[in-house]
Amino acid sequence: MKITNSVVEKHGLKPEEYSKIKELIGREPNLLELGVFSAMWNEHCSYKSSRIHLKNLPTEGKNVIQGPGENAGVIDIGDNDAIIFKIESHNHPSYIEPYQGAATGVGGILRDVFTMGARPIALLNSIHFGSPNHPKTKSLLNGVVSGIGGYGNCIGIPTVAGETKFNSTYNENILVNAMAVGHANKDKIFYSKAKGINKSVVYVGSKTGRDGIHGASMASAEFDENTEDKKPTVQVGDPFTEKLLMEACLELMKGSSIISIQDMGAAGLTSSSVEMASKGDLGMELDLDKVPCREENMTPYEIMLSESQERMLIILEDGKEKEAKKIFEKWDIDFVVIGKTTNTNNLTLKFEDKIVGEISVDALATKAPVYDRKWVKTKLPEKKTQIKDLKKIKLQDALLKILSSPNQSCKSWVTDQFDQMVMTDTVQRSGSDAAIIRIHKKEKAIAVTVDSSANYCKAHPHTGGKQIVCENWRNLISVGAKPIAITNCLNFGNPENSKIMGEFAECLLGIKEACEFLDYPVVSGNVSLYNGTNKKNIYPTPVIGGVGLITNINNRVNQYLKKDDNIILQIGKNFGQLYQSIFLEEVYSITDGPPPEINLSNEKNNGLIVLSLINNKLVSSVHDISSGGLLVALAEMTYKSGHGLRINKPKNLSNLMEYYFSEDQGRYLIEIEPKNLSVISKILNENNIYNEAIGTVQKDYFEILGEFKITTNDLYKINNTWYNNY
């Protein structure tokens, strides 16, 4: 087949990129080679638009064992325990085929974690849908939620936390981000870097089919009216096979057979072989006749570009084939030596005894294009709306409107479709600020959470970037965990548009500043660009997944009220900033103005003090004040707790709405026993932390003195109606 301009274009490569390919290999590539280049050089695999910005992120710290660049990030939590975690997007496939797209998103991220030697212990997700009124939203929501559950429930890893949001910006391009967290012994971590010449390269896992060919290229382009035609590029998941593959790999990892191991994710056999060879500065020769195939007459092109799921590539130590094969046979999983490492620095592809493709590994990997794309700054938006001129609404009506809205409603319709308890180490299930997972048979635990704030990031990407890191950090503090590190999933629009590229650059700058200040490094992540349809880009939606450590499980807390007559103390000051708040959006449909300001120093001081109060067992419950503001946070503390609240109105109040619904950052609510008030106030005042006793716990009623009183049962019901009626 002749490589024409149209063939190049169909492979998602620009004319200048094709010229570079010819220059690098000194000739025209054949079709197979072109396919391999397209798989390696697309945005999804090469990070060509994002790389120069990503390198500014802080990725090191005293707890970091492995930062970005491997299958997942690794942190040290003491006692030879390591936590391995990463978040990844599966946005494009999930829009085309929601169940399988979401399911394989979960499968893919699990492989990234167990490839490194970890047994997965928790799954999280961040899913964003279009407006509930959009005709596709309901079926997408159904499909994605059951796909996430279908995979995690079957393989037997608890899905413990997440977020589900709606915004018309995702009408034509939903977001499905999945995060996996695993536990490994610190001295038994496996990497993907190949070592040694003439070592066996082994294919394990499912057979290769024609599914997912060019999946990574699809994920690197915008959608258009022909999106539906892309269904064949979505892979089909098989959680049962993944379970077998996982158990077999973990069993093999107990021994000393493995030199390196890499999962076949996006761009399948191509990216796994090239990455392993590139990291080891070696070549690799693959005999494609030996690859187990599910379908007949598969061509080398199809074999190299298939994204069939549940497959791994392993480089074995000499003489270990027999021992390794026995383990995979026990689990009924294919195990085939398909090639060897070489000293040529070439990827050599053989088929029917002929060399059908030969490309320099460097050309595919390290010499892939890197772009410093043009980007423009987003100005801080003006405050157009005059808050004082808004039509008056009663405090209670505003609260109930917010609590019954799709975005603030109780998510149990979603989380009830997930097995949260399997593995019997889930100490705090979803619904509180972060989930808590005990380290098996130990006294310690990790806390995990995912967060995003697309509205803030849209209004001012730099502030938004900072805010999500802070909120994520705060959520971990709120359950008594010391935040250790994050993973990020960067969902943005088309990077060739300088405004979008600016959103990316500035969100990253914000993330960098907050992470540096909070000593909260980034250890893994994923970039998903080209989220949009026909030039309409989604809001910038970076998603942060955080992991924190609770050294003594008995020091954990949650947000639910514990005892009548306890005092509620607010930590951190109200500034009354209402712009970009849930209140203005839900009650008045107003979305102008800047997001709340971030004061990193207050954020850190307030958080560390709250954490020390928790560790000294001085608090009964803790909840951070975030989207929805003070009143929503107070209401959330009553759910399922069996207690209510009696809150005093502040004396000097200019605007009730600003006080109760502003989303000023760095704030917490803590419930304390009256006897501890003086000692806690003393600690806070000595550290110059703003604090105020705003009310007490009482039976049955949620009450703002002088404003309204409602039973906590009614409050809970109002919060629980939307999903059931949708």
Next chain:
Amino acid sequence: MNSSVIVFPGSNCDRDIAVALEKLNFQNKMVWHKDTSLPKSDLIVIPGGFSYGDYLRSGAIAGKSNILNEVIKVANNGCLILGICNGFQILTETGLLKGVLLKNKNLKFLGKDVHVKVVNTENKFCNKYKKNQILKLNIAHNEGNYFTNKEHLKELEDKNLIPFKYCGENGDINEENNPNGSMNNIAGIFNDKKNILGLMPHPERMVDQVLSNNDGINLFTSLLN
């Protein structure tokens, strides 16, 4: 007491049940599905999970596996058998327990805490519970909607072969408190001899106060009685 846990390749509650049994002083062994004989056991547990992927009917393939033939033999000789969740589904596939487990009435996977009433305590598995005691247990299944014919249902009720029924917080057994559409709110049943128990809720998830509560403990300690 000696217990054995059958491990299918897709079992995923095998470790959980082993942890619970060991915590409660059972001498436990794991038995791989390809094994052709059973260790000497007083109790055999078939754990939750997705036995062979369950792409066919849940438990259908496991019901025909080699090791299940051995389980059927000892079950017929009176050995105590406990099937939890997928284990319950497998027991109905083998015929050791009558009836079937259909898809949940809302056609969705259900993973949540539910209340369950102990309606019969005169058996080996429940003697440590008080009659009509209300437990909070966790369920996690797609197919937990128990169905059987009218005659068998009557027999189950008449012969006290239903130990557990779904109920409300206050013990009300009604449609509102039936999570999956199960006949008569059935959460678990016995065979005629009451040596084989199948139930959908997971008692092994409720043996640790740190996670939730201890409501599952008595099911295991009853067996030690």
